[in-house]
Amino acid sequence: MTLANDARHGTGAAPPPGLDHEAIVIGAGMSGLYQLHRLRELGMRVRVFEAGTGVGGTWYWNRYPGARFDSESYSYGYSFSRELLEEWDWSEHFAAQPETLRYLNFVADKLDLRRDIRFRSRVTAAHYEEATRSWTVTLEDGTRHRARFLITAVGPLSAPTLPRIEGVETFRGEAYHTARWPHGPVSFAGKRVAVIGTGATGVQVIQEVAKTAAHLTVFQRTPNWCAPLHNRPITPEEMRRIRAGYPEIFRRCQETFSCFLHTPDPRGTFEVTPEEREAFYEKLYSEPGFGIWVGNFRDMLTDPAANAEISAFVAKKIRQRVKDPQVAEKLIPKDHGFGTRRVPLETGYYEVYNQPNVRLVDLRETPIERITPAGIRTGEAEHAFDMIIYATGFDAITGSFDRIDIRGAGGRRLKDRWAGGPQTFLGILVDGFPNMLMLMGPHTALGNIPRSIEYNVDWVTDLIRHMRERGLTRVEAPPEAVAGWFEHVKAAAAGLLSNEVNSWFTGVNTNVEGKQTRILARYSGSAPAYRERCDAVAAAGYRELSLA
Structure with a gap:
């Protein structure tokens, strides 16, 4: 059986009454593509909204001359499928952007992902509705779509900034x-x-x-x-x-x-x-x-x-x-x-x-x-x-969230919640924003990003599976869980010279109003330590989360 046929299995089940989809994913880059594939395996009806005309995310938008990996190519591609690994050859130890984009198109074709992706669809707003335990997502063209889960696959470096120079x-x-x-x-x-x-x-x-x-x-x-x-x-x-x-x-x-x-x-x-x-x-x-x-x-x-x-x-x-x-x-x-x-x-x-x-x-x-x-x-x-x-970079880590009007329970804006710097639970959930799950969100493990993407997607998928098997329709990180994770993030950052320097690592961007002060913008601990903490949450039946 081919990967594409595997991915089709169970796809198309009707979403809950009153909803267009069970899950909406924002972004068709590396994380959005893999998340779509995994949720299809659960038999869910999923829609991915992508602002561009094709898949690829970072590697779709950043097509400037000279763009290429600085992680070894063979450590960067997806690891979850032996079939993908067998069929793709890398031509360079550090592949250039055109090759990487071809690779991601190859994956999208192999898994037959495009039929669940809507291109030229920029998300401008996402509002949570407590009465229906769902998210209403508004696109730039004014259309609205409702789903139980909102999954952000917007990337930590995807909101470009121009310099604040006159003229x-x-x-x-x-x-x-x-x-x-x-x-x-x-x-x-x-x-x-x-x-x-x-x-x-x-x-x-x-x-x-x-x-x-x-x-x-x-x-x-x-x-x-x-x-x-x-x-x-x-x-x-x-x-x-x-x-x-x-x-x-x-x-x-x-x-x-x-x-x-x-x-x-x-x-x-x-x-x-x-x-x-x-x-x-x-x-x-x-x-x-x-x-x-x-x-x-x-x-x-x-x-x-x-x-x-x-x-x-x-x-x-x-x-x-x-x-x-x-x-x-x-x-x-x-x-x-x-x-x-x-x-x-x-x-x-x-x-x-x-x-x-x-x-x-x-x-x-x-x-x-x-x-x-x-x-x-x-x-x-x-x-x-x-x-x-x-070549003036990005409004890193939180910028892609700031450009969407995201409002959680009670209409509170995510931008206001993070006004003093982002706070999350495991980089995946935010208190007051039920059923919103972030891939590569603030305070998740970065490093060689595709390796972290696969882990994040698998963790989110397992959480959703856990909820569906038990008839649960609402998940949120309690404030005490978010506060506890933030304390861990602070402890992991202690003593690092990088946290004494202005950079996107510390949330400083002189081209963005209000982002001239250092914050704890990233998780500085090791990826194994991050996974160990996340695994413990899952192994305990997600008791640290509020589930209903």
């Missing part, structure tokens, strides 16, 4: 945000291009634009510590070995702190000699992937002195790779240590600044005053451009 709308040339890139080709050849932003997205797109643009000007506000990706093709023989090793690969991901193939070295930074330390750093710097970030000495992200050692090493590498000493110094972060913000992985990024067609503008020295019809005006000059690329 953005006045520019007469081409202008693109990396997360809303055109579906057709965009040429940089012979053009004067500006890129605003040097985070992970900016680093990737800058490397590509520099190859063909007549001139590229990079506007950098905050430099980031970057490390080499060391990508390469996967040969057919390698792919055979990878396929045979999938059980071990996914077992390894289950065991590591953040579900990557890398895990911290058990030694402390100063437990080895300076020579051994340097050799270890060199080894990590020469290896592919996130090893230098999440596979470094165990105290790198907690001990300021240990962090200073690796920061000095990477700074030395930047100075070696960038010919102009003044430019090199501008590219070296001075306000945070290595790994305390998300580390972009690169392929020749620093060498870009050695090219005669590339110029770096430090916005801390010469801030942008405004966007003009012809380009960008800073404190020192007006720069004329044919194209402006905004």
Whole structure:
């Protein structure tokens, strides 16, 4: 029996009277697709609403040149189906966006998922009705749909932000945000291009634009510590070995702190000699992937002195790779240590600044005053451009929720509930918002996200199965459960240097009104510890939840 036939089994059972569906899922990315598949297995009638014209989520929207994995491809795809694993070949150790999007379309076709997905359907509101224990979801076109369960699969990095700079709308040339890139080709050849932003997205797109643009000007506000990706093709023989090793690969991901193939070295930074330390750093710097970030000495992200050692090493590498000493110094972060913000992985990024067609503008020295019809005006000059690329990131973690008018019991807005920062139970439920279940919500385990997605979806599916088998129609996290989980989140964050730095990790975004203060925006504990806590809730029959 094929996967598609398995997925059909039991689909189409009538929803409860007065409801259009048993469950509504917002988003057809990796989490939404898998959640649809799992709920179909329960025989539920499910509808997925997706704003885009196709599946893929992150990999549908972020189609800018240079977009690719920085998790190993074979650790990133779905693990739940041996059939999917057998039939898909990865072409690179770190796949580019077009390949990843093809993979997700392959999954959607294999599981026959599209028939339960409504595309071009942006959700604008979701209101809970206590009398019917259901959610009414309103789309941008004004249509309304009712379901018992509301499942958010909106992603932690899916609400793009433009910089708060005057005149953005006045520019007469081409202008693109990396997360809303055109579906057709965009040429940089012979053009004067500006890129605003040097985070992970900016680093990737800058490397590509520099190859063909007549001139590229990079506007950098905050430099980031970057490390080499060391990508390469996967040969057919390698792919055979990878396929045979999938059980071990996914077992390894289950065991590591953040579900990557890398895990911290058990030694402390100063437990080895300076020579051994340097050799270890060199080894990590020469290896592919996130090893230098999440596979470094165990105290790198907690001990300021240990962090200073690796920061000095990477700074030395930047100075070696960038010919102009003044430019090199501008590219070296001075306000945070290595790994305390998300580390972009690169392929020749620093060498870009050695090219005669590339110029770096430090916005801390010469801030942008405004966007003009012809380009960008800073404190020192007006720069004329044919194209402006905004690599200015996302309103992370809570932004995608804030853009939907979500109202729980008594009409309380989720945005108001989270005004001082998000609070959840296990990153999945919120008190006062019955029957709303979040996939990859605030304070869930992040890391290698698909590994966490599969766990989140399976946990949510098991909870819904538990309710259906017992005729239960309402689930909510009590306030004391939410408060207890938040205390655990705070304890897990204690001592981490990353929580002393402004970044999306700490909920800071200068491009979003009201998000200039650090909060506990993410869960900082290990993925195994997170799963252990969630498993305990399920094993106890969900007694910590309010079920009715």
